[in-house]
Amino acid sequence: MTPEATRTAGTTGTTGTAAKRGRPPAFDRTAVLAAATRLFWERGYQATSVGELTGAMGIKPGSLYAAFGDKAALFREVVEGYGRSPEGGFVGVALAQEASARAAFARILREAARIYPDPTHPAGCLVMNAAVNTAAQDEEVAEFLRGLRAENLRLFEERLTDAERLGELPPGTSPAALARYFGTVLQGMSQRARDGADTTELAATAELALAAWPPERP
Structure with a gap:
């Protein structure tokens, strides 16, 4: 139930900056975000580890940090996308x-x-x-x-x-x-x-x- 989740877009700007540093990530960002969304949705924020996230997303921890910043920044981006979804x-x-x-x-x-x-x-x-x-x-x-x-x-x-x-x-x-x-x-x-x-x-x-x-x- 998050109609305003999109207001967090401004707070996640650091993730975009991180993603632009160095070589572009060699993965489908939409697909890995979908995997992260499902895991956070199933397990909650605290119970979801970085290792579980990277396993579900099919990427290495370094790629997660480079593309999204950290677990908290990834979660904010997930919530932003969730707020735009029908669900x-x-x-x-x-x-x-x-x-x-x-x-x-x-x-x-x-x-x-x-x-x-x-x-x-x-x-x-x-x-x-x-x-x-x-x-x-x-x-x-x-x-x-x-x-x-x-x-x-x-x-x-x-x-x-x-x-x-x-x-x-x-x-x-x-x-x-x-x-x-x-x-x-x-x-x-x-x-x-x-x-x-x-x-x-x-x-x-x-x-x-x-x-x-x-x-x-x-």
Whole structure:
């Protein structure tokens, strides 16, 4: 669930600089990033070693450092790409395309129910999975992930504040509380998918969550 992950592009500029030094990398960057994405998605950031990454990517450690900078920089580039993908960018697309806030959140929850357990990729959300068990020495990565989650909540609250102003929500509704509620539901759905929940179960959760939407003004 990372519609804003692309905002990290500016923070990963050092990886591009590193890639330009010396001889160009003798590999398909798209393919090796796809391999890294899958591994981070399956195992999380902390549990994924550089050795496992280079093995999955089919490159040597020196090539990883030359092309991407280090493990943290590689991870940021992975998250950036994930945020542009259908699996990682569906939240932002729904918020941008749907005419009403309720329609946007209904689409987000229903697409999460379909995407999170999809067997063609690791279960759940890459960003949420990667945040589990981040070690103290990786505080910068942990802060990066917290920032992405906080940005999602900010976008939720912004859309819900607009909905309140437009009369889509009744007086007294707290956009901040409602944003946190839907953010928490999405995190729970991601974890349930990791635990083996299928689309049927998650779709039922989505509909129950939508039932909590405040009634419209009479």
